[in-house]
Amino acid sequence: xxxxxxxxxxxxxxxxxxxxxxxxxxxxxxxxxxxxxxxxxxxxxxxxxxxxxxxxxxxxxxxxxxxxxxxxxxxxxxxxxxxxxxxxxxxxxxxxxxxxxxxxxxxxxxxxxxxxxxxxxxxxxxxxxxxxxxxxxxxxxxxxxxxxxxxxxxxxxxxxxxxxxxxxxxxxxxxxxxxxxxxxxxxxxxxxxxxxxxxxxxxxx
Ligand SMILES: Nc1ncnc2c1ncn2[C@@H]1O[C@H](COP(=O)(O)OP(=O)(O)OP(=O)(O)O)[C@@H](O)[C@H]1O
Ligand SMILES: [Mg+2]
Numbered sequence: 001x002x003x004x005x006x007x008x009x010x011x012x013x014x015x016x017x018x019x020x021x022x023x024x025x026x027x028x029x030x031x032x033x034x035x036x037x038x039x040x041x042x043x044x045x046x047x048x049x050x051x052x053x054x055x056x057x058x059x060x061x062x063x064x065x066x067x068x069x070x071x072x073x074x075x076x077x078x079x080x081x082x083x084x085x086x087x088x089x090x091x092x093x094x095x096x097x098x099x100x101x102x103x104x105x106x107x108x109x110x111x112x113x114x115x116x117x118x119x120x121x122x123x124x125x126x127x128x129x130x131x132x133x134x135x136x137x138x139x140x141x142x143x144x145x146x147x148x149x150x151x152x153x154x155x156x157x158x159x160x161x162x163x164x165x166x167x168x169x170x171x172x173x174x175x176x177x178x179x180x181x182x183x184x185x186x187x188x189x190x191x192x193x194x195x196x197x198x199x200x201x202x203x204x205x
Pocket of ligand 2: 016017018092
């Protein structure tokens with residue numbers, strides 16, 4: 001079976017990191033080789049950019065360019081070689097997060113996202129993007145309960161509402177790539193929906 005590239009997207013506290021782990025373990029327990037990775041980061045250069053990104057606030061366009069620079073590194077040095085070597089790739093956030101946060105949330109121009117994507121990644125895209133959708137208040141409450149507030153978590157609920165809406169609009173625009181998962185459900189039901197979606201869309205047994 002040709003290995004697949006799966007990204008998980010969603011706002012703060014939607015359960016991405018939890019489900020990335022569960023899906024990777026499920027694939028591995030079925031005998032697939034799996035790279036579990038995350039953005040920003042996922043390769044040594046991209047992790048260095050992550051540290052820069054998280055260290056201060058940035059002009060939205062500069063921030064978008066840094067994300068795409070890191071993503072190019074991550075793709076070319078980690079994701080692509082893994083797929084070529086026969087591994088599945090399960091990635092915690094990919095380019096849809098840049099659209100949702102920098103364009104939807106911070107108001108950077110959409111054309112710049114399109115241009116950076118085309119210039120740095122060409123036609124590269126995940127085979128499947130699982131959008132874990134939760135109301136903003138639910139996600140922020142989970143993230144706060146978890147105890148590590150990041151820079152975005154302090155930005156206010158209007159920002160996060162725009163992020164959520166941008167993800168949902170993008171899912172509607174690309175129904176062939178996206179699946180929207182109701183992430184307000186109990187954790188085990190979210191995992192089951194994710195597995196069912198992977199079976200239906202990617203031909204997993
Ligand atoms: N379906 C669920 N129901 C209730 N709690 C959940 C569910 N999924 C995850 N959680 C809990 O919510 C918190 C946030 O989950 P997680 O860290 O996976 O989210 P995330 O999307 O990766 O967040 P961030 O965007 O901040 O990285 C964790 O404490 C996790 O255990
Ligand atoms: Mg996370």
